[in-house]
Amino acid sequence: MTTPVRVAALVGSVRTGSVNRRLAEALRDRAPxxxxxxxxxxxxxxxxxxDDVDAAGAPEAVQRVRERIAAADRVLFVTPEYxxxxxxxxxxxxxxxxxxxxAGAIxxxxxxxxxxxxxxxxxxxxxxEARKSAVIAGGLVVEKGLSATPTTPDLSGDDQLVADALAVLTELVENAPEVAAA
Incomplete structure (x- = not known):
């Protein structure tokens, strides 16, 4: 039995009922x-x-998020634009x-x-912007992995949005860049 590939999904909207939260849930439920x-x-x-707070000891909420990202094999940002x-x-x-x-989690x-x-x-x-920031933070971008889609508040009727996001998730899992040898 092979170990599953673990993907940490970070949702950029914290609104209850967020389209991007529902998209992340659809990806979780329909993952390959x-x-x-x-x-x-x-x-x-x-x-x-x-930096002063971090140097004194990161708050528990920060430690939990860092640990969940560090434990993942891949990271997927699911985000709107503001x-x-x-x-x-x-x-x-x-x-x-x-x-x-x-040496951060990302x-x-x-x-x-x-x-x-x-x-x-x-x-x-x-x-x-998210891709640029994550690369600067040390992450490895999946080149063919961008799906930004205009949508309506009713995600349930947008099968193409979910299909496009699933294609990016598959690309992230199957064609992730390797860490360069030191």
Whole structure:
């Protein structure tokens, strides 16, 4: 029996009933065989990143999120776009997960970005920003892994959105970049 590939899903919206939360749940429920998608909860509980707080001992909420990301084989951002950028909650979790510098939980983790937004571009700017931030934090981008889709509040009728996100999840699992040899 092979060990399943564990994917930590970080949802950029904390709103109850969020389309992106429902998309993450659909990915969890429809993940390919051998893939476990775990939605990392508690992102709204993280204080804004502060190096002094981290140096004194990261809060328990931060430790839990870091541990869940570190335990995963892959990371998937599921995020909307707010005012042409990624949501602050996702930027904040990237800041916490990138520390300690060069050894954070996101370091050398293959990752991809999916999501939906009500704007006409479907969140592509937020997705580009999330990818850039995660790469700077030491993550390994899956080159063919971006699905930003304009959508309506009713995700249940948007089978194409879920299908596109499942394709990115499959790409993340099957074609993740390898960590470069030192």
């Amino acid at each position: 065989e051998g893939v476990e998608v775990e939605i990392v909860d508690g992102l709204a509980d993280l204080p804004f990143y502060d 005012n042409g950028r990624m949501p602050a909650v996702l930027a904040n979790v990237i800041d916490w997960a990138s520390r300690p510098y060069a 370091k050398d983790k293959p990752f991809a970005v999916v999501g939906a937004s009500f704007g006409r571009y479907g969140g592509v700017w937020a997705h580009d």
